[in-house]
Amino acid sequence: MRVIYLTSSESLSGGSRQALYLAQGLAGRGHETFLLTPAVSSLPDQEAGGEAAFRAVALPAKRGCWRAAVEQLLPAHDTPFVLHAFHNKACKLASWWGLRWRLAKRRAVVVLNRGVCYRPGNPLPWWSPGVDAVSVNSRACADVLARIGAPRAKLRVIYNGVPEGRVRAGREPLAVRAELGIAPDALVIGSITGDKPVKGVEQLVRAAALAKTKGLSARLVLVGTNPAKWGPLARELNVADLFAFIPRTPHVADYLGVFDAFVISSLSESLPNTLLEACLAGLPVLSTAVGGIPELIEGRGILVPPGDASALAEGLLRLERDHEARARFAAASRELSATFTIERKVDEVEALYRELLARRGFSAD
Template identity: 35%
Template sequence: MRDRPYPARPNERLAMAQGENAALRRVAFLIGQLELGGTEKQLCLLARELRLRGVEVHVLVLSRGGPYEQTLREVGIEVHHLGFGREPSGLSTLNRNLMAFVRLVGLLRDLRPDVLHAFLHEGYMIGAVAARFAGFPLVVVAGRRGLRHFERRRGWLLALERVVTRVTDHVVANAVAVAEDARTVEGVPARKLSVIYNGLPASAFEGAEPERVDTSLPVVVCVANLRSVKGLRFLVDAAGMLSRRGRPCTVVLVGEGVERGRLEAQASALGVDVRFVGARNETAGFLARADVVVLPSLSEGLSNAVMEAMAAGRPVVATSVGGTPELLEDRGVLVPASDPVALAEGIARLLDDPDLAASLGAAARAWAGKNLDMDVMVDEHVRLYHRLLETRRAG
């Protein structure tokens, strides 16, 4: 594993000593919603492990809950709904959101967390400002999980982000590529950046019973929300090319989203076998059934889907975007984004060479076991929180 240019801890002994003096009592996480998604999953893992370590954890949800809410409540973590609206802009929505913002400030004053860790764009844009309105010293951490340059933000919004970053104590990126994007696009100083990779629970490395997929063809699995940024139309195109070359396969799409109808029509027009199985809490059975796992994203932070495929020892073909090369360098097949020809060639290469597929899968699993351990992810967050708390209290 290459050294990270934005370390999560400057000195382990110093951080441990600081931790003794700056006890971490209470942490609040802020996020837009708790639907199925990689960021939501990582928040749940981190929140649960902090709770098991004796830290009081609260999760603050801007607009709506979702499947992960029950997961949090089952381990004794309180989930607070703030009531922000997602409707089209208008006076009623503005009033509702102003009331929700006041509710957030009041909740922070009541809870008085040591750390507010806000996830995703809307979370850290709202959370950093609310924390300063709360009027007591607390550490504000922003979690960056994707690339800003891909989203082509308007100039005024980028300027606003830079203002918010100035009142944020630290930015945690989940990949070196994400941290570098925050530094170059948003102008976040390197001293305010750390990289902490996502973590995987031990269960991700355990064997699973393969899901039943009734087909005699090789099975290509993709776990992703059905959104345009995931590039699934290029995977369907690649499946069509493979079929025309006499190498047909069954594509299993595990996920749900607004692109489903368009993808179904595309698959029907091309005459390829694409199975839409919907969103699933557990995907291990589909990974176990896969001959190849594919992620054709146009943009990524650090993909949980790729990580889980690696832990399962499956060979992966993925686009070389965001943090994916950090995961798959010499351990998978990387192809350019938006290129169905390269995607088809990558899939065919693994299907035609089982020994190569097996060796890449084994290498990916071994690397994931060393570098994507959940305890390491939690330890690095705790050390960072302690260091920031000590700095805040010393100042």
């Protein structure tokens, strides 16, 4: 089977990594796979380590030339292939290419990927008859697309997968704690987040300030945040002693290794890969009840309303004080992690491709 993965993202985003993992996984099963990324993306180099069996292709700088770049990789006219597009611009293009290929009687199967829960500004790609299926990473995401008229029959919920290497630390936890000025026996509540308002870092800092007035002493380590942006707020609210703001780093696993619990304060999400990594690391989870997160964490962790600093503060205090609940939620995370293997994700996506090819009367072999 020839499978072409196309992403328009220039960053090392969660969606880009999912495309990479699929390209690697299917190549390992003997399929001919390609991963097309913008020329400025370092995804194949940084994540694949030069050992992947797929072929990485840099897209032209001009988006108008992307179709030609993709079509150079197509097999003979009568040979089936799959194009799987990730991120908004790539999905828009693929939806129209799919129509063009159908008119040209190419044996193409087109799959779009959607991993966010906000309403698309342009619904047309999700309606396109040139698209065979839309793979979404949560039921909540599927519901959003269904509400704008995307055919339910085309929507497939396939949860993301994360490789074990994403949580394999390269440094000793005690060394990382020492570097951060955190005592070996201090409780660490951590997050892998970002500076955008939607990530809710401000709400988390304010929640910590509320919780500190009730005795919170746990340290909070936020990976992916700018100290210059959040340090002043933490000092203003008298919680600078509780926080460590760590800029974006490829060494996420080193910090996961020192976390005792995980917090997500986002105002909106679908189903973030960071949650899956926290489960794989066996961490109890406190999260806002947004997007697809309740699909996994309801009854297995602590859920609070988004934007509610008071509720988030109570969640932080419960994580610190309720040792029994923390142990129970950690066990639930370890159990959940079996659902999020790369092997399971590749199995489901490969089965989807075979189903779509068969439905069109094409052979997958």
